[in-house]
Amino acid sequence: MNSLADPRVADLLARLHDEADAQRRLIRDRVASLADEAPGPEAWPHHMKDFYLPVSREQGRFLYQTVRATGARQVVEFGSSFGVSTIYLAAGLRDNGHGVVTGSEVVGEKAETARTNLAAAGLDGHVEIRTGDARTTLADPGGLVDLLLLDGGPGLYLDILQLLMPRLRVGAVVIADNITDSGAEPHPYARWVRDPDNGFVSNSITLKGGTEYSVWIGLP
Template identity: 60%
Template sequence: MNSLEDPKVVEVLDRLHRESDAQMPAVREKVAGLRAGGEMPEDWPEQLRDFFLPVSPEQGRFLYQTVRAVRAQRVVEFGSSFGVSSIYLAAGLRDSGGGMLIGSELVEDKAATARRNIADAGLADYADIRSGDARKTLQDPGGSVDVVLLDGGSAMYVEIVQLLLPHLRDGAVVLADNIGPEDEGPYSSWVRDPANRFVSSSIMMKQGTEYSVWLGMST
């Protein structure tokens, strides 16, 4: 049995996806209001503090598959929210023989709930959810990083990846939510530029998920 079939994991993920689905009309209304002025305001994490905004079940399974495929031992997550993606990633680590997810969440209450949800899924030994601004809390991920999930707002993706570059192992996979094939924002431009030593493409999951492999500095 893999951990995605573990009854505890299934029960928690089903509950969280159900609760998140029920929030969707309210999320759409709130986000439309915030976007009325053009760009999202800087305090959007606080304004959306009650909402999951999680990866889809399909993306979650892909996260699990990626952790298993590269036999990851250390995974970093920018934007943990209530811990949905964290559970998929930590499940992959447990089934790969162990390891640690370093999560990050700006809103303290959300980080606390994420830790509780991960513990309810029986995965507390595989996750360290750090509360505060990821630009500080991810400065030292504690070792070589095999997989990164970027899901804390695309405006900060370049900065977070650049922060993590010295820690990425050759062949590390960086997944970024909400980056479609036609995206021309700062992150897609940066990560698709061969000079920055990634090979990158957008996979059509949800609104698009950028899948990038770090080539390292030596080849």
């Protein structure tokens, strides 16, 4: 079974990606105007509340593949937005025959729309989206985590990862979007997960300009 080929899922994903693509110019304008206003990091998500900012289609398929390849049951997501990545993850869980994605979204209206989209895809039985700051809402995901997606802003990735590290099962996969090394310098998040003393084996993969793929093998 491949739920990505299910018309309810495929048609919805096609529409959501198209709507997100159509926002690119508006996003550039908003980011430029926010550069002048310089809102603090806590206010930033609320200024961007109308924008999808989703994973790419390729990243989405990669998330689905990873859920299937690992037989994941328990998936956690930092940054659900309107639920695009959540749909790919939940589709994989449905096809695995078990499991739940615990999503998180700090903007209430976005979380509500994500729930509506998951229901429209027929995948709401595999999803719980928690509204609020993920540093609090993800503190207890319930059970061991097989896959963690970090997509809520790289400035908080280490906080969320360290919050969830005690909950990672050995072999758990952590996928972090928007991690791009600058020249010879690794991104600070990448430097940390690539340090063997921290218990991960990690590589950059070529998806949407930089995605870090890490596997938890446990502290040495």
